[in-house]
Amino acid sequence: MNTQRDPTVLESFQQQGLSRRAFLKFCAATASLLALPAARAAELAEKLAGMPRPTVIYLSFQECTGCLESLTRSFQPTLESLIFNTISLAYNDTLQAAAGEAAEAAREDAMRKAWGKYVLIVDGAIPRPEDGAYCVIGGRSALDLLRHAAEGAAAVVAVGTCAAFGGIPYAAPNPTGAASVQDLVGDRPVINISGCPPIPEVITGTIVYFLGFGVPELDAQRRPTMFYGTTIHDRCYRRPFYDKGLFARSFDDEGARNGWCLYELGCKGPVTYNSCATMKWNDGTSFPIQSGHGCLGCSEPNFWDGGGFYRPLSSGLWHGGIGEGLGVAAVAGVAIGGAAAVAARQRQKRTTEAGKKPPEAP
Amino acid sequence: MDLLSFARGPALQWALVIFVLGSLWRLAGILLLRRKPDYTEPRSRATWRGALKLIVTRTWSRREFRASTAFGQSLGYVFHIGLVVVVFGFVPHILFIHSLTGLQWPGLPSSIVYVSGALTVAALVAALVRRLSNPVLRLLSNFDDYFSWLVTVTPVITGLLAVAHLGARYETLLAVHILSVCLLLAWLPFGKLMHVFLVFISRGTTGALFARKGAST
Numbered sequence: 001m002n003t004q005r006d007p008t009v010l011e012s013f014q015q016q017g018l019s020r021r022a023f024l025k026f027c028a029a030t031a032s033l034l035a036l037p038a039a040r041a042a043e044l045a046e047k048l049a050g051m052p053r054p055t056v057i058y059l060s061f062q063e064c065t066g067c068l069e070s071l072t073r074s075f076q077p078t079l080e081s082l083i084f085n086t087i088s089l090a091y092n093d094t095l096q097a098a099a100g101e102a103a104e105a106a107r108e109d110a111m112r113k114a115w116g117k118y119v120l121i122v123d124g125a126i127p128r129p130e131d132g133a134y135c136v137i138g139g140r141s142a143l144d145l146l147r148h149a150a151e152g153a154a155a156v157v158a159v160g161t162c163a164a165f166g167g168i169p170y171a172a173p174n175p176t177g178a179a180s181v182q183d184l185v186g187d188r189p190v191i192n193i194s195g196c197p198p199i200p201e202v203i204t205g206t207i208v209y210f211l212g213f214g215v216p217e218l219d220a221q222r223r224p225t226m227f228y229g230t231t232i233h234d235r236c237y238r239r240p241f242y243d244k245g246l247f248a249r250s251f252d253d254e255g256a257r258n259g260w261c262l263y264e265l266g267c268k269g270p271v272t273y274n275s276c277a278t279m280k281w282n283d284g285t286s287f288p289i290q291s292g293h294g295c296l297g298c299s300e301p302n303f304w305d306g307g308g309f310y311r312p313l314s315s316g317l318w319h320g321g322i323g324e325g326l327g328v329a330a331v332a333g334v335a336i337g338g339a340a341a342v343a344a345r346q347r348q349k350r351t352t353e354a355g356k357k358p359p360e361a362p
Numbered sequence: 363m364d365l366l367s368f369a370r371g372p373a374l375q376w377a378l379v380i381f382v383l384g385s386l387w388r389l390a391g392i393l394l395l396r397r398k399p400d401y402t403e404p405r406s407r408a409t410w411r412g413a414l415k416l417i418v419t420r421t422w423s424r425r426e427f428r429a430s431t432a433f434g435q436s437l438g439y440v441f442h443i444g445l446v447v448v449v450f451g452f453v454p455h456i457l458f459i460h461s462l463t464g465l466q467w468p469g470l471p472s473s474i475v476y477v478s479g480a481l482t483v484a485a486l487v488a489a490l491v492r493r494l495s496n497p498v499l500r501l502l503s504n505f506d507d508y509f510s511w512l513v514t515v516t517p518v519i520t521g522l523l524a525v526a527h528l529g530a531r532y533e534t535l536l537a538v539h540i541l542s543v544c545l546l547l548a549w550l551p552f553g554k555l556m557h558v559f560l561v562f563i564s565r566g567t568t569g570a571l572f573a574r575k576g577a578s579t
C-alpha cells in the first residue's frame with residue numbers, strides 16, 4: 001500500500017529552502033492584495049499550510065497567449081512561487097517541457113488522480129460548429145477537451161475576456177462560432193477573470209483566494225467583486241479633470257500633456273469594471289490611462305464590437321452612419337406635413353366657398 | 363445586445379428618426395397653411411418689426427400682471443435656462459451632438475452642470491405642485507401637460523443619478539438616461555413640447571398681426 005502523501009503547501013515552501021516566515025509573508029502579501037482583514041490573512045496561512053498543493057490544469061484554446069504572458073509578470077504572488085509552492089500545475093502546453101502524446105497522457109493521468117478536486121483554468125474561446133473542428137489539440141477538439149476536463153473540476157477559472165465572454169474570436173461576425181466557457185460549462189462553478197489580458201495579480205490572487213476560501217463573491221458577470229467591484233473611472237487619477245470638465249481633445253494637445261481626462265478620446269473607463277487604476281501593471285508601475293491612452297473596456301463583454309475605441313461613450317452606436325435615415329425622415333416629414341397643409345387648404349377653400357353661397361330658402 | 367448598446371444604438375436611432383420626421387411634419391403642416399385673407403387697410407407695413415418686438419416684449423409680463431405671474435414665470439426661467447445649461451453645456455452631451463452634426467463648442471465645468479440639473483428638477487417639481495394646487499391651472503391641464511412634464515424631468519433625474527452613480531450600476535443608469543431621452547425625442551413633436559420650435563414662430567405671427575392692426579405690442 002502506498003502511504004506516501006502529497007506535500008502540503010507549507011512543506012513545498014520548505015522543500016524549496018524557504019522558511020515558515022517566508023510562507024507567512026507570502027500569505028500576508030496575498031491577503032493584502034485581496035484586501036482581506038488581518039484575521040483572514042492568518043486563516044489563509046492556516047488553510048494553505050495544511051492542504052496539499054491542488055492540481056491545476058491549464059487549457060489554452062482560441063487565444064493569443066497574452067493572458068499567460070501577463071500571468072508570467074505577476075509580482076505578488078509570482079508565477080514561480082505559485083507553481084513551485086502553492087499549486088501543482090499539471091498541464092500547460094506553453095510552460096511545460098513535455099509535448100505531444102506524453103503531455104496529453106500526463107494531463108489525463110493528473111486529472112484521473114485528482115478527479116473532482118482539481119482547478120481547471122481555461123484561456124481562450126471555444127468554437128462550437130462542426131463539432132469544434134476550428135480548434136483541435138492533439139486530435140481532440142477544444143469543445144471536447146473542455147467538456148471532459150470540466151466534468152472532473154472543482155471549479156473552472158476562465159482567464160481573459162476570450163474565455164470569459166468570447167472576446168475577439170466572438171466578435172462579429174464570429175466566423176468560428178466561438179463561445180465562452182460559461183456558455184458551455186453549466187454545472188461547475190465558473191469564475192471569470194476578464195481582461196485583454198487580465199491583470200496578473202488578479203489571476204494569481206483569485207487562484208490563491210479560491211484555494212483558501214473557495215469561490216469568491218462574484219458580480220453579475222461572474223467576476224470576483226474584490227477586483228471588479230468598481231469602474232476604472234471611479235478610481236482613475238484623472239477623474240478630477242472629468243469633474244472639472246477638462247478633457248484632452250487629441251493625443252498631443254495641451255490637455256493630453258496636462259493629464260486631463262480622456263473621455264473625449266473614447267475612454268471607456270466609466271463603464272469598465274476592473275482594478276487597472278488601483279493595482280496597475282508591472283508591479284504597480286502604470287496602466288493604459290496613465291500612459292496616455294483611454295481605456296478600451298477590455299474586461300467587458302463585447303468590447304470589440306462597442307462602436308470604436310476612439311468614439312466617446314456618449315456618441316450614438318449606429319453602424320454605417322445615421323445621415324441617410326435622418327434624411328429620409330426629413331423628406332417624409334416635409335411631405336406628410338405638406339400633404340396635410342394641402343388637405344387643410346382644400347378644406348378651407350370648400351368652407352369659404354360654402355360661406356359665400358346665399359343661404360337656401362327654407 | 364446589452365441595454366446600453368440598445369439605448370445608444372437602435373433606440374436612439376429610431377427616436378431621432380421620429381423626432382426629425384414628426385418635427386418637420388408639424389412645422390410644414392403649420393407653415394404651409396393658407397393665411398386667412400385680411401382685406402382691411404394695414405396700419406403699418408413693417409409687420410416684421412412688430413413680430414420681432416413682440417418676441418422680445420413677451421419674454422416678461424406686463425407690469426399689471428407681474429405680481430400674479432412672477433412665481434410661475436420665475437420657475438419657467440429657472441428650468442428653461444437649467445435645461446439649456448445641462449443639454450448644451452455638459453461635455454458628454456456636446457460630444458453626442460458633435461457625433462451627430464459635426465458641431466462642437468467648449469463645455470462647462472461638470473459641477474456647474476450638476477447644480478443646474480438639480481435646480482432644474484427642483485423648479486420642475488415646483489411647477490408641477492403649482493399646477494396641481496392651483497384650481498384654474500388644474501382645470502386647464504390635460505394628459506399632454508403631465509406627460510410632457512414627465513418626459514422632460516425624467517432625463518434630468520436619470521442623468522443626475524447616472525453621474526452620481528446612485529441606485530444602480532453606471533451603465534444601467536446611463537442606458538436608462540438615454541432611453542428617457544429617446545422617449546423625450548419621440549414625444550416632443552406630438553405634444554406641447556413642440557413649443558421648442560413654435561414659440562417664436564407663434565409669437566412673431568401674433569406680433570405681425572398686431573403691427574398690421576396698429577395694436578400695441
